[in-house]
Amino acid sequence: MLANPRFPKLPYALMTLGVVCLLIGSYLGLFVAPPEHYMGEVQRIMYVHVPTAWNWMLAVLFTFGAAIAYLFTSDFKWDARVEAGLEVGALLGFLLCCQGAIWAKPTWGVWWDWDPRLTSTAVLLCSFAGILALRRFVDEPTKRAVLSSVATIIASVDLPIVYFSVRWWNSLHQMQSSPATVSSQFHLPLRLNAFGILFLMSGFIALRARIASQRLSSELAPPPQELVGELA
Amino acid sequence: MIAALRKEFLLQWRTRAQAVAVFVFGATSLLLFSFAIGPNAAALRQHAAGFLWLGLLLSSTLTLSESFHAEMENRALEGLLLLPVSPRVLYYGKALANTVQLMLLGIALVPVMVVLYDAGTTRIPIVLLIIALGTAGISAPGTLYSAMTAQARAKQTLLPLLLFPLIVPVLLASVKATSLAILGDPMDQSSAWLALLVAFDGIYWSLCGLLFDRVVED
Amino acid sequence: MTGGYITGGWPYVIAAYSWTALVLTAYAVSLFVRLRKSR
Numbered sequence: 001m002l003a004n005p006r007f008p009k010l011p012y013a014l015m016t017l018g019v020v021c022l023l024i025g026s027y028l029g030l031f032v033a034p035p036e037h038y039m040g041e042v043q044r045i046m047y048v049h050v051p052t053a054w055n056w057m058l059a060v061l062f063t064f065g066a067a068i069a070y071l072f073t074s075d076f077k078w079d080a081r082v083e084a085g086l087e088v089g090a091l092l093g094f095l096l097c098c099q100g101a102i103w104a105k106p107t108w109g110v111w112w113d114w115d116p117r118l119t120s121t122a123v124l125l126c127s128f129a130g131i132l133a134l135r136r137f138v139d140e141p142t143k144r145a146v147l148s149s150v151a152t153i154i155a156s157v158d159l160p161i162v163y164f165s166v167r168w169w170n171s172l173h174q175m176q177s178s179p180a181t182v183s184s185q186f187h188l189p190l191r192l193n194a195f196g197i198l199f200l201m202s203g204f205i206a207l208r209a210r211i212a213s214q215r216l217s218s219e220l221a222p223p224p225q226e227l228v229g230e231l232a
Numbered sequence: 233m234i235a236a237l238r239k240e241f242l243l244q245w246r247t248r249a250q251a252v253a254v255f256v257f258g259a260t261s262l263l264l265f266s267f268a269i270g271p272n273a274a275a276l277r278q279h280a281a282g283f284l285w286l287g288l289l290l291s292s293t294l295t296l297s298e299s300f301h302a303e304m305e306n307r308a309l310e311g312l313l314l315l316p317v318s319p320r321v322l323y324y325g326k327a328l329a330n331t332v333q334l335m336l337l338g339i340a341l342v343p344v345m346v347v348l349y350d351a352g353t354t355r356i357p358i359v360l361l362i363i364a365l366g367t368a369g370i371s372a373p374g375t376l377y378s379a380m381t382a383q384a385r386a387k388q389t390l391l392p393l394l395l396f397p398l399i400v401p402v403l404l405a406s407v408k409a410t411s412l413a414i415l416g417d418p419m420d421q422s423s424a425w426l427a428l429l430v431a432f433d434g435i436y437w438s439l440c441g442l443l444f445d446r447v448v449e450d
Numbered sequence: 451m452t453g454g455y456i457t458g459g460w461p462y463v464i465a466a467y468s469w470t471a472l473v474l475t476a477y478a479v480s481l482f483v484r485l486r487k488s489r
Contacts, residue, residue, distance in 0.1 A: 015478065041459035042462050043459075045463055048467060095470060095473050095474075098469055098470075102462050103462065103466065106459055120401070123397045123398070124397075126397035127397040133394075134380075137390055138384045147383070150447055151377075153443065154373060154440065154443070207485060211481070211485055214488045
């Protein structure tokens with residue numbers, strides 16, 4: 001049984017809410033919060049970069065969960081969600097690397113560095129892109145679903161590495177931020193943007209899963225008799 | 233399990249001409265890499281470990297994609313699955329055989345590396361250990377993905393595309409450890425890298441074996 | 451509002467925010483287009 005939306009308008013509501021949060025949060029982060037002591041204005045990039053990072057990791061976790069769910073239930077609605085999670089996860093990962101590079105140039109002097117966190121992030125991003133490519137090359141829906149679920153589970157092994165890399169190795173990247181480490185003036189825009197991207201991302205995943213479901217319905221349904229007659 | 237291994241080695245012995253060809257490919261790539269640096273002996277020595285593992289990785293795409301070739305050609309995969317041996321055993325047999333094959337290739341390429349890059353070392357046992365652990369880390373996901381891409385179109389492109397991102401941590405650790413063995417390890421960092429290799433081998437060998445049945449079931 | 455040892459950071463900030471906005475908007479548009487097409 002493929003997902004039949006019970007609340008058809010929900011993704012749009014989520015996306016609108018997300019955009020509103022992002023607009024307010026970004027305004028606060030850009031114009032209201034004070035500049036940071038060492039990095040000056042450039043530090044404001046944190047208000048998009050950190051929320052993108054948190055939500056990217058959530059997207060990967062979601063896709064991992066959906067992959068396991070598919071392998072256990074063989075229900076195609078989970079495959080639709082895997083497909084959605086892969087695409088949105090790749091999107092956010094790509095965005096994350098771009099933001100990071102823009103922040104890195106003035107602060108580290110280079111666009112990219114091969115330190116553990118960046119390397120493991122790039123690995124996960126490439127893995128997701130690879131699995132999306134894999135899906136294009138397998139025509140049979142069940143096989144495609146099984147293979148991408150398996151590949152997603154293996155790729156997700158990298159996620160804990162991304163998260164803990166700053167702690168395990170002496171990474172160039174900053175340690176993870178938590179409310180304890182970030183002063184309170186920075187909290188509000190950070191949280192608002194984090195929720196903003198969360199809502200936006202959830203809307204994206206829901207809509208993308210819907211597109212996937214519709215395609216899967218047509219792939220799995222038997223062709224109508226008239227068409228078969230025409231093709232023969 | 234022993235029978236599965238025997239079958240694999242028999243298969244590989246019969247196609248040993250291929251092994252020579254893969255070795256030549258590996259050796260040639262090592263030669264080509266040196267052109268990227270030029271005749272700078274010091275730089276060559278410094279990057280020797282990286283070149284060795286890159287050469288090994290590229291060669292692995294050749295051996296791994298051949299891995300299920302025989303089965304797919306003759307539809308022997310279905311026949312094998314009908315036998316009272318679990319797919320998991322089949323997987324571990326193949327993965328082990330692939331590891332041994334890559335290990336032998338790695339060992340064969342070490343003299344090439346020593347000659348081309350002046351990268352000799354007395355720490356031979358460590359280098360052998362790194363080669364064993366690293367090739368195991370490549371073979372485990374490599375065998376699984378070989379089975380997966382055998383069922384897809386454009387398999388030659390898909391296998392490296394899917395495999396290489398996953399292999400990066402193993403590659404990194406192997407290169408670092410080999411480099412320390414060649415150039416010297418004043419701060420004894422290699423144990424950390426070896427531990428990382430062991431951890432990855434553990435994770436990949438268990439996870440991939442677990443998932444193999446789903447990949448080959450029909 | 452000057453502060454910090456790195457000055458002149460605004461172009462980077464603007465670049466980061468606008469690229470983010472562009473990518474997210476473009477993706478949303480692509481979703482709407484694909485959804486309409488598949489209906």
